[in-house]
Every structure is written in structure tokens, then in C-alpha cells.
Amino acid sequence: MIISLIAAVGNNRVIGTKGDLPWHLPDDMKFFAKTTRGHHVLMGRKNFESIPEKYRPLPGRPNIVVTRNNDFNAEQIILESSIEKGIEKAKEAGETELFIIGGGEIYNQTIDVADKLYITHVDASPEGETKFPEFDGSKWTKTELLNHPKDDVHNLSFSICVYDKI
Numbered sequence: 001m002i003i004s005l006i007a008a009v010g011n012n013r014v015i016g017t018k019g020d021l022p023w024h025l026p027d028d029m030k031f032f033a034k035t036t037r038g039h040h041v042l043m044g045r046k047n048f049e050s051i052p053e054k055y056r057p058l059p060g061r062p063n064i065v066v067t068r069n070n071d072f073n074a075e076q077i078i079l080e081s082s083i084e085k086g087i088e089k090a091k092e093a094g095e096t097e098l099f100i101i102g103g104g105e106i107y108n109q110t111i112d113v114a115d116k117l118y119i120t121h122v123d124a125s126p127e128g129e130t131k132f133p134e135f136d137g138s139k140w141t142k143t144e145l146l147n148h149p150k151d152d153v154h155n156l157s158f159s160i161c162v163y164d165k166i
């Protein structure tokens, strides 16, 4: 099973502000949905709760949520008490590519076991307390999938790249 991280990251590595995304980029959301659909996704409890209720669990893919809180409960998700257990759950189900979808705490703890990174580089440096971890570019081969200019519905330009672990 491949372990992939997927994230939208600012020039300053910021990915989140006040528990939310710092931008609204519908075409990147479409890329995220298309790429992860049909696969297990694993996320932290805070990221799960940041998704508007009507969109969660994310449809068409098993949602694994990790929390250390035994009292946390939500319907139609796979709850696990550790990231390792979540990864094991996807493996046992025969998953071929598990997507780690954040947030910051979860990316930090999984970047070292990732085989692949799908990074949307957003051309902005927003304020925000949550960052994507630094990673050593020499250990990955980078392929740019698309370059998206600003337009009427996207006030920021972005490029989507895939990094494969060498």
C-alpha cells in the first residue's frame, strides 16, 4: 500500500488559519476530490471537525479519523486511537493508496513514512498557525501536473505537483 500526503501549501508553508483553510480554490478542491475518491483517507480529529457538517464524512471514500479522546464519536467514520492503527486498518481492507489529508499535526507525524506527496503550491503567504512540514527536495522527484492562473473564481494562482520518494 502506498502512503500519500495531499495538501495545499502556501509559499510560507501555511496550510491553515483559525481551524480553517486560508483560501477558497474550487478547482483544487475538485482535484482533491477526484484524486482521493475511492480510496481510504486518514485525518486528524480537528481536520474532520473543520469540514462543514453537510460534507462530512467525505463521500465515496472510507474516512479514518484519529483522536486520543475515547469519548469522541461521529457516525459513518472509522475511528482510531493512533495513526499507526489507522494505517493498518486501510492495509487490512486491501487499500492500494492511502491518502493522509491533514491537518498539520498529522502531516508532521507522517511525512517520514510517505511514499508520495500531492502538493498544491498556492502563490500566497497567508497568516496562519498551521504549517506543512519542511521536506528535503533532494529526496523526491517532482512532477508538475498543472498550473492554474488566477481567474474570476480563484483569486490566487496555484500549481499542483506530485513528489515521488526516491
Ligand SMILES: NC(=O)c1ccc[n+]([C@@H]2O[C@H](COP(=O)([O-])OP(=O)(O)OC[C@H]3O[C@@H](n4cnc5c(N)ncnc54)[C@H](OP(=O)(O)O)[C@@H]3O)[C@@H](O)[C@H]2O)c1
Binding pocket: 006, 007, 008, 009, 014, 015, 016, 017, 018, 019, 020, 021, 043, 044, 045, 046, 047, 048, 050, 066, 067, 068, 069, 072, 080, 081, 082, 083, 101, 102, 103, 104, 105, 106, 107, 109, 130
Ligand atoms: N491546506 C490543506 O491542505 C489542509 C488540509 C487539512 C487541514 N488543513 C487545516 O489544518 C488545520 C487543522 O490541523 P491541526 O494540526 O490543527 O489538527 P489536525 O492534525 O487536523 O488534528 C489534530 C488532532 O488529531 C488527533 N491526533 C493527532 N495526532 C494523533 C495521534 N498520533 N494519535 C491519535 N490522535 C492524534 C488529536 O485529536 P484529539 O484532540 O481529539 O485527541 C489532535 O488534536 C485546519 O486549519 C485545517 O483547515 C489544511
